[in-house]
Amino acid sequence: MSDPASSQNVHAVRRREDGRFLVGRGRYVSDLPLAPALHVAIARSPHAHARIVRVDADAARGRPGVRGVFLLRDLPELRGALPPPVVPAVSVQPYRQSALAGEVVRFAGEPVAAVVADDAYHASDAADALRIDYDPLPAVVDPEQAVAPDAPCVHESWGTNVAAGVSLETGDVDAALARAHLVTTRRFRCGRVTALPLEPRAVAARWDPVAAELHVWSSTQMPYAVRQRIADALGLPVARVRVVAPDVGGGFGTKGPVYPEDLIVAALARRLGVAVRWTDTRRDSFVSTAHAGDQVHTATLALDRDGRILALVDDFLIDAGAYLPRGAVVANVTATHLVGLYRVPAFRCRGRIVVTHKVPGAPYRGAGRTQAVFVAERLMDIAARELGVDPVELRRRNLIAADRMPYTRDLPYRDGMPIVHDSGDYPKLLDTALAQAGYTAFRERQRLARRDGRLLGIGLAAYNEATGIGPHEGADVAIDAAGAVRVTVGVPSQGQGHETTLAQICAARLGVPPGAVSVVGGDTARFPASNGTYASRVTVVVGNAVARAADAVAERIRRLAARAFECDLADVVIEDGRAHVRGAPEPAMDLAALHAFSLRPDVVRDLGEPGLGATRYHSPDSVTWASGVHVATVEVDRDTGAVTLLSYHAVHDAGHEINPLIVAGQTQGGAVQGIGMALSEEIVYDETGQAVTGTLMDYALSRADSVPGIDVASVDSPSPLNPLGVKGTGEGSAVPGPAAIVNAVADALGGHVELTRIPLRAETVLAALRR
Incomplete structure (x- = not known):
């Protein structure tokens, strides 16, 4: 149930993050002081579909500043390291993408080799000096052609280009079509797009040989997924891999997948024993970062004489490109959002995700909607x-x-x-x-x-x-000895204003101004588990976890204050960063004093634990x-x-x-x-x-x-x-x-x-x- 009391101290305040961004003090991956660090450049396939015949790296290795040229055979841990994620709604044909192509390339832009050099310029020049011979193969680049019986298969073992499908039906569609006064059918085509956030993708990594731990910084929306994939590929326990998403300059869904470069840089850092970094270029981003859209629909709307919807039918294709780094979620999302805000008594939908020899696709802001x-x-x-009838009137007749x-x-x-x-x-x-x-x-x-x-x-x-999709998110709210309030969450921000919104939620529960609350997120070492920032979910799932944790801390404050003031729990008021007895603003205890009070041996003995902190989770049904x-x-x-x-x-x-x-x-x-x-x-x-x-x-x-x-x-x-x-x-x-x-x-x-x-x-x- 909604809690009206949670609206206190909730209002339109300016984003606190903007100050550092506007004066150039953002903490992006490419800004991190990791010197000395080596730089990586990726040699990419110029062909949409081809066999790799031969790679001659001698000229590249002889370039100034080059420390190494690496193919899949040099980094065998990257073979098959990127399978599609498991999604409950739609299963995907099995495959295992390698972070570097070994024998066959399946889209123009697929990574084939990694060059490591003293700086990005030398690395790029050396990547251009690689001599790679290809045997071009037939390519399929149109989703409708991809489902033709004679189309080249992107993944030969499938025997088809249909990677996944969704089929939904409710009501008696055939009867509705038969009795309809008007049946309208059209074919629709939606173009292929990409997000192009201001900050291109970037990743850096540093191996600690003493602790046998890997520290990775990635401009990702899902640091915990990146951690898991890296740990799996390198054979490391997840506890030995720390992934941090610092300031991320826009994501829009395209920074949701785990990319080959995340694994390549991590593997190179461990192999070479030094810090390694890679930053995408704007030119390469068009062929290295996920695309979206690219759908073909044949849809039918059936109405009665009064303009009431009787049925909606749709058969659609989604062009996923060569791989599905975020699975097939877009198919179900597209299908279930066709009915919109309307009463639709009968609905039938078939959606197929097909692979083609294009850059892989992933959800992009809206994700099929x-x-x-x-x-x-x-x-x-x-x-x-x-x-x-007027289009407004037709909608009005059918709105729920x-x-x-x-x-x-x-x-x-x-x-x-x-x-x-x-x-x-x-x-x-x-x-x-x-x-x-x-x-x-x-x-x-x-x-x-x-x-x-x-x-x-x-x-x-x-x-x-x-x-606000689940399955869950958590938050830790803690007050330190100085009375400072910190919220720690797993999700990173890419410009949504988490530092402001989550601080407001916490502040409203603890009776402090939002500016008194700091928010930290996107670091796998600071919080045990998180699913990530995507699907319009942070305020719903993380925000409610923050509220629950802050409520627990507020209850702890009341219990401490009630003991200190020898009053009933219900008589304790928390406001302006202080606790006092209702109707008597003095004496009062500020948060620092309450923290110190919580450490007294007799208080710990009676109330069970020291400190002012709580971790809570929210798991929406x-x-x-x-x-x-x-x-x-x-x-x-x-x-x-x-x-x-x-x-x-x-x-x-x-x-x-x-x-x-x-x-x-x-x-x-x-x-x-x-x-x-x-x-x-x-x-x-x-x-x-x-x-x-x-x-x-x-x-x-x-x-x-x-x-x-x-x-x-x-x-x-x-x-x-x-x-x-x-x-x-x-x-x-x-x-x-x-x-x-x-x-x-x-x-x-x-x-x-x-x-x-x-x-x-x-x-x-x-x-x-x-x-």
Whole structure:
């Protein structure tokens, strides 16, 4: 149950982390003072699919500053060291990826050799001097071609390119289709994207031969997973491997996998007995860091005469690239988010994850929800036009009503639990978004613009997001002898504001200002276990663990104060960093005095233990469901097809907001990434498996001058599933943008156009105009 009292001292405070970032004092992997350290450069395959015939390293070894050239045969512990992770919802065909390719390469960019030198420049030059002979093999780079019977197999032992699949069904789909008044079917294509965080990936490692321990620093979202993979590969107990994720300059899901470079650098550090480091380059990151998106859907929406949804059917493919470093979670996430905020009596979905000779894929902010919402919300707009009703009205007729909460679907989520929308007011979300966007006034503005030959459009998209997935997270709250409060957690931050939000949660429970609480995370030596930062889960799972630990410490303070003041436990008040008796501010004991009091032998004897600290865990039964509605307005240039985004409005329900300022920042940032996926971002491959948009010259990220101000509002429905009443908010705002923007462009063109692909390019719009 939600605890309203937890909201004290919870408000919009500025992120404490920003001070050091703004003045260049961030602690990133590449900034760590590890001198003397050797540098690693990776020689990567230029071919999408080929046999390695011969490697001549003589010229590279003779370059200045080079300390060694290493192939898989030199580091045999890296063979098969990267199997796919086990995911409850969807099993994956077995394989074992080697951190360095040994005999066959399966994507352009796959690591083949590691060069170690005195500095990064010498290492890079030597990597370029390697002479590697390849025997090119046929490549498959399109997911639909990959499932053809005669397609080359990425992994020959499978005999297929289908790595995993998901199949979901509820209700009588065939009967619903048979009695439908309108059945709308379309094919949708969603482009391949990547995250490109400001900080490229980096890893450093140092071997301690005396202690036989390995210390690794990685710009990762999941340091404990990195630790486990390194320990497994090197045959070390996990207790002998320490992984630290210091400041991480953005992750967005693409820093979630364990990468070959994590293992390569760790193995080299142990082999050479010195510190070793590697930092990705922006050029290489396009072929070394995970991609995402790249889905093909054939979807059908069936409605009755009144516009009520009868059935939704979808058959989709996900192009995973050559390997699945995060398993097949995206398939289930895509499938279960197709139904969105609507009542869907009958639903059938088949999703297949296929492998191709491309850079491996992994979840990226939204993790399959963006594509699901694009398909479902485009179908809603298309069906509304065919039925002759306003797209807003069609949605209103089908939204789940607030009085139906909690709303259960006969579908399993990726954690294996039934989907239950725990709380929310979806009609209010819609109404708030329309009001924020000035929907009615815009329609009049649109009508007047058309008289002048200008094409304006407005579009919306509704979404929900399963957040706060388990299985568990923990937190330790401790007060030291000086009265300083420290929160220690396992999860690292990549810009989400953990140091601020978790401090606020703790401070509210201990009666101290948030600035009096420090937060430490992302270090496997400081906390015993953690799953990582992903899936909009930290505030939900870690935040509630912090609340539980802080509550335990507050109870300890009350017991100590009650003994010291010889009063009842219920009469102790904790505020402003002091404990006193209710109604009598003096005498009081501050936290330092309480800590000292807790060490007295008689107090330890009577109350059981010294000190002021507690460790607690939060293990949610299942996820909480955040939701939102985004509205975009656009103008389309008749002569060029160029789309100008005029305004963007985001309304969300993140439950009880610990820090509305941080929530708004997450919403704005996610919306900008959604805008990029809608209009400009795509990694395009040619038929040989070469990425032809492999630099920032041709991979068009959204820029400040192409994005309007993001208008943010909230409609909060606290979750009943956790004490804080919170829902996740990290990913959701990236989800609805493509659907809302493409719906707006279709509206500008009159609605009767086939816009079923993202990104939506000017030439596509121009062709639609000319039709």
